[in-house]
Amino acid sequence: MKISDILENLEGVTVHVAPREGVEVTKGFTGDLLSFVMGSAPEGALWVTIQNHVNVAAVALLKEIPLVLLASGRSPSPELKDQCQREGIALATTDLDSFQACGRLHAMGVRN
Amino acid sequence: MIQREVKPLDFLSAGETASDFKETLKSLGIAPEICRKASIVTYEAEMNAVIHGGGGVIAMELSGDRITIVAKDEGPGIENVSLAMQEGYSTAPDFIREMGFGAGMGLPNIKKYSDELEIETEPGKGMTLRAVIYLRD
Ligand SMILES: Nc1ncnc2c1ncn2[C@@H]1O[C@H](COP(=O)(O)OP(=O)(O)OP(=O)(O)O)[C@@H](O)[C@H]1O
Ligand SMILES: [Mg+2]
Numbered sequence: 001m002k003i004s005d006i007l008e009n010l011e012g013v014t015v016h017v018a019p020r021e022g023v024e025v026t027k028g029f030t031g032d033l034l035s036f037v038m039g040s041a042p043e044g045a046l047w048v049t050i051q052n053h054v055n056v057a058a059v060a061l062l063k064e065i066p067l068v069l070l071a072s073g074r075s076p077s078p079e080l081k082d083q084c085q086r087e088g089i090a091l092a093t094t095d096l097d098s099f100q101a102c103g104r105l106h107a108m109g110v111r112n
Numbered sequence: 113m114i115q116r117e118v119k120p121l122d123f124l125s126a127g128e129t130a131s132d133f134k135e136t137l138k139s140l141g142i143a144p145e146i147c148r149k150a151s152i153v154t155y156e157a158e159m160n161a162v163i164h165g166g167g168g169v170i171a172m173e174l175s176g177d178r179i180t181i182v183a184k185d186e187g188p189g190i191e192n193v194s195l196a197m198q199e200g201y202s203t204a205p206d207f208i209r210e211m212g213f214g215a216g217m218g219l220p221n222i223k224k225y226s227d228e229l230e231i232e233t234e235p236g237k238g239m240t241l242r243a244v245i246y247l248r249d
Contacts, residue, residue: 035159035217038152039224051212055159058127062134062151079124 001025001109003046003067003090010104012073012095016081019090023066028110030098034059041065046110048101052076057083066090071098115171118161123211126162129170130155133181140174146247149225150179153243156218157183163208164188165239179245181226186238193231197223 003019027045031037034051037059041047046067047060052074060068067090070076076084076091084091094101114136116129134151138144154170161168161183168185190196197219204214223229226243233239 032212033215033217034212035156035215035221038155039217039221043148049212053123053211055123055126055211055213058131058155061131062127062155 006046006067006105006108006110007090007092009108010069010094010096010101014093015091016076016093017084017089017091019067020088023090025066026110027112028102028105029112030102032098038063042112045112046105048098048105050074050098052080054079054083056080057087057089060084060089061087067092069094069101071096071101113171113173115169117169118158118167120162120165120167122162122167126159127155129158133170133172136172137174137179142174142179142247146179146245149245150181152225153181153222153245156222157181157241157243159213160218160241161185161187163204163213168238177247178227179247181241181243181245183241184238189233189235189237189239190231191235193233 003023007013025046027042029041029045030048032049032051041063043064047065048069050071052070070093073095130151133154134147137147158170165185165187171182173180199220200216202214202216208214227246228244230242
């Protein structure tokens with residue numbers, strides 16, 4: 001599934017860093033504890049989290065996460081946005097909370 | 113051998129060592145699964161040096177059949193290593209926990225994703241963590 005399609009179909013989305021053309025994702029993961037995400041997220045999955053500080057980009061980069069979706073309307077810190085831009089990681093906020101966002105994503109066919 | 117210094121509570125750069133090491137291993141043609149293990153181990157050791165160790169030096173060496181990752185700091189060290197190795201054990205202060213660190217999973221992750229692990233520490237003097245990842249199982 002194209003990341004751009006996911007972002008279009010989800011409600012209340014603000015895109016901070018647009019996905020690169022045609023990038024796709026099939027898996028998803030959610031978590032706010034960074035070591036948990038580091039140890040358990042499948043590589044290449046999209047990541048739903050309420051953490052909005054710069055180290056999120058470091059974890060995303062290492063786990064080859066192409067999209068970080070900040071839930072519950074959380075805005076990224078300026079450093080997180082910069083870092084995502086630099087590393088080519090798409091970054092968006094949704095007004096949905098993590099549970100609702102994951103529900104929608106699952107219904108779209110994103111799996112773990 | 114390559115090595116990098118990490119600074120205390122420098123969250124802006126924290127993680128760069130791990131991605132640097134991962135890129136290096138990838139460019140050397142190391143299998144993705146091994147690169148993945150090495151990057152998790154490096155990231156956790158790096159974050160611990162940044163958060164708990166007062167900064168430190170993280171080194172990686174590739175030789176023969178193994179990758180060795182060594183994290184050395186001169187921070188407070190660990191009083192009770194077997195306790196620190198337990199999942200969920202953390203002394204991280206509240207402001208660190210609010211950032212999503214302090215789950216007490218860093219050392220357990222290192223243990224899980226490495227083939228050999230040694231921690232040498234003297235309370236008040238710092239610690240040296242040495243993790244080995246075999247290139248073949
Ligand atoms: N370099 C270090 N210097 C001093 N103490 C350390 C160091 N690394 C780990 N510790 C101690 O061991 C504990 C457990 O470490 P571990 O990495 O498992 O969890 P954490 O860092 O607290 O949380 P997480 O890694 O999940 O974000 C730490 O809370 C700290 O008390
Ligand atoms: Mg840790």
